[in-house]
Amino acid sequence: MKHGKLTPYLFVLPTIFGLLVFRLGPTAVAAYASFTRWNVRTPPEFLALGNYVELVNTETFWLVFRNTLLFTVIFVPGVMIISLLMAMMVNQKLRGIAFFRGLYFMPYITAMVAVAMVWRWIFATRFGVLNYALTNFLQVADPPAWLADKTWALPSLAIVAVWKQVGFQMLIFLAGLQSVPGSLYEAASIDGASKRQQFFKITLPLLSPITFFIFVITVIDAFKTFEVTFTMTGGGPNNASTTLAYYIYQNAFTFGRMGYASALAMFLMLIVGVTTFISFRMKDRLVEYAL
């Protein structure tokens, strides 16, 4: 197509402007701010590595980091296993299957604040329906206080987050499953391969590029988890469920420590970046391109 020399630049202008003002610019400012003491009211004061030194020497930071890792360790396998199972279930030719597919996706499009509310009510210690079911149907004598309990608060958040997220990963897995040619399964069953063998020898290897992709995005999601913490526990009790992204928010907007919060944000960006980098370096070893 023929066009003027400047025309394409005019078309991308709004997007480029937005990119500079709302993404690249702020990232650069945050990187600079992480080397300063900055409490908004006074101008930033250069600290060099001061914030980073403080961060490494703060117990809360390590607690928060551990929380984030623990959350990741529950969230990632939870999401991946359940969403793969769901995708395999809705990949069958059964009556009404589209209904189930649509239903499983529902939590993903609803607002976290809204579903967090009902989950808080389900998890409620005394009148919650979960503890009622545990004591009366499963004979658990002393069920935990869930969100109010130091040990259980974070796993509870992870459960809700998994519940809300799986529909999305299910869709991606489903797209992957549908791209596996049916003829492979036919050939395998003619050769006498059991369903189990077919799953481990055909489905999983052929799915590995997609599994890899899902793994990376799910890990990144887990590192960035904010809304579930914000809406359900506010990091409580006693920081037991504070995750890194929430800790950044707290430092910046509750304690007004913009510089320190920026250093934390840089740390978050670093682990997201490193994870992505390592994953792609290891990709060739982990992913089988059969066929």
Next chain:
Amino acid sequence: MLRWIFKPRTLRASLSYIVLFVFAFTTIFPFLWMVATTFKSRGAIFSLPPTLYPDLLFQEGMWEAYKEVLTKHNFLRYTINSFIVAGAASVGQLITASLAGFAFARMKFRGSSFLFAVLLSTTMIPVEVTIIPEFLLMAKLNWLDTYLPLIVPSFLVGSFGTFMLREFFAAVPDELVEAAVLDGATTFQIYKDIFLPISVPAMTTLFLIAFIHNWNELLRPVLYISTPELRTVTIGLTTFQNEYGAQWNLLLAGAVISVLPLLIIYIAAQRNVVEGIATTGLK
């Protein structure tokens, strides 16, 4: 009959349905519980054992919680506000993403692949990194407590929207364009009169996805909106939760109101939404 039940195929199918229903129950139970609680009286809410069947259902006062939340607690206003904000941000994203997507798909220009790579890779930057400088920028611009911070960033950059429309525009056959060029159409006319009309389905999908995303946005409303009348549903619910801690019927009525518009859109346009999200990854 027995023979039919124990036929391997029937057995397999019924096993599948059992698993499907278990997943379905876990997915839907919180929603059922949410709706059920809004039709309960205070006494029934805190009764042990908990009752699934709401005592006010089809009784007098069934809609009390909703009436109170909509009028006294202003949720009608919050819902309208959310429609305004999500609508404006999404329309904006359609305009800018289609312009950029058109350039990336149909024009050759220096730096185009570099720009496109930057656009996609910067989606990896966590909001927590950009939000602090963004907040200070909004404060400098005197935009705090207005809708501009909720609309403008999303209006201007829609990485995945641009990506999606680029794919769509690239697949448009050349003949359509050539005919228009022969008629002497300008580049902008080709964009406006050929590409926009044929991409209505893709644009609808993109609009719905952007709308859902903006409707559910939590962090920005929390940071930027302080006047109660300007609250969107997500910040409305957050403050409501802080003020009315244990009034579960009211809180959950608010939650239902905030979720309902999206669910209606989702059910009406399920295919669009599901496929669109599966290909673009939202945001």
